[in-house]
Amino acid sequence: SSSSRGFSGIYSFLTSLQDTNTHTQPTWHISKSYYCDYFWTDKKDPQGTTSVAGFEVLLQKQLKGKQMQKEMAEFIRERIKIEEEYAKNLSKLSQSPLAAQEEGTLGEAWAQLKRSCHDEAEVHLKFSNKLQCEVEKPLLTFRDNFKKELKKYDHHIIDLRKQLASRFAGVEKARKALADRQKDLEVKTQQLDIKHMNKHEEDIKKARRKSTQAGDDLMHNVDLYNRAQSKWFEEMVTTSLELERLEVERVEMIRQNLRQYTTLRHETDMFNQSTVEPVDQLLQSVDPARDRELWVREHKTGELRPVDMDI
Numbered sequence: 001s002s003s004s005r006g007f008s009g010i011y012s013f014l015t016s017l018q019d020t021n022t023h024t025q026p027t028w029h030i031s032k033s034y035y036c037d038y039f040w041t042d043k044k045d046p047q048g049t050t051s052v053a054g055f056e057v058l059l060q061k062q063l064k065g066k067q068m069q070k071e072m073a074e075f076i077r078e079r080i081k082i083e084e085e086y087a088k089n090l091s092k093l094s095q096s097p098l099a100a101q102e103e104g105t106l107g108e109a110w111a112q113l114k115r116s117c118h119d120e121a122e123v124h125l126k127f128s129n130k131l132q133c134e135v136e137k138p139l140l141t142f143r144d145n146f147k148k149e150l151k152k153y154d155h156h157i158i159d160l161r162k163q164l165a166s167r168f169a170g171v172e173k174a175r176k177a178l179a180d181r182q183k184d185l186e187v188k189t190q191q192l193d194i195k196h197m198n199k200h201e202e203d204i205k206k207a208r209r210k211s212t213q214a215g216d217d218l219m220h221n222v223d224l225y226n227r228a229q230s231k232w233f234e235e236m237v238t239t240s241l242e243l244e245r246l247e248v249e250r251v252e253m254i255r256q257n258l259r260q261y262t263t264l265r266h267e268t269d270m271f272n273q274s275t276v277e278p279v280d281q282l283l284q285s286v287d288p289a290r291d292r293e294l295w296v297r298e299h300k301t302g303e304l305r306p307v308d309m310d311i
Contacts, residue, residue, distance in 0.1 A: 035292075036240035041302025054301040055157050055236060058243055061295065062150050065250055066143055072254065073139040076131055076261070083128035090121035127268040134264070135257050142253050149246055153239050160232045167225035171309070174218040181211040218311060226308050233306050244292070251288045259283055 039054030052060075094117035102110050185207040262280055 038300035087125040094118035167228040170221040174221040178214040181214040
């Protein structure tokens, strides 16, 4: 192995150990299609070059969800503007003097029609106010909190990956140093067989001490790597589960807000129920677990789990 392989070399090295090392991490299969089961390996581009960490794939999904929530709030904001403008125009229309001179019972009917425009304007204005307080604002508030959580997890996992990469480089460096010391000891031992001189005997003792020290150093670096790898593994599992919880909360929160939207819409205009019934039906069918399973099938990067390193 060569330290020039960088962090991606960790995964190929783990792969090579998979068939020979029986000391694997404990099984964390909690349920089908859980995030922590399918994103241990870095995602590769068509040329086979590591491009995105498995955890980053999960994180990008959450960031996309955050963006979608922002755009949903923008959609509601546009609907609020439309309702406000519509209410304003209806109110203005109700005050129009057009046909105000109509007399008799027909005049009374016409006046009532104009008053109904004013009443309808009030209904739409109330609808826009409720949309802002009960739909748009909760969407934006949840999005802000969601953003803070993602940033915290992102930085934490990145730090652990950097530490793991550093430990891996230390192992590779120590492995190379040990190989060099062993080779030096072998050369000096061969020279002793030929000349049998005291000086060469002393050189062999020094070379043997350096080789032993290099072996101890390798074991120390392997131990440091395994500790870092264990910490990374544990945090990947717990953080993946936390991201999944956040995603479920996000979907459920949006569903509740959209249901509130449809409720307000029904209250605003009972004659337009047919325009929101399909939304009601689709919201009833929202299934975060099914969505997660389909998404994992399409985006999973690998099921290989990290293992402890043996010398």
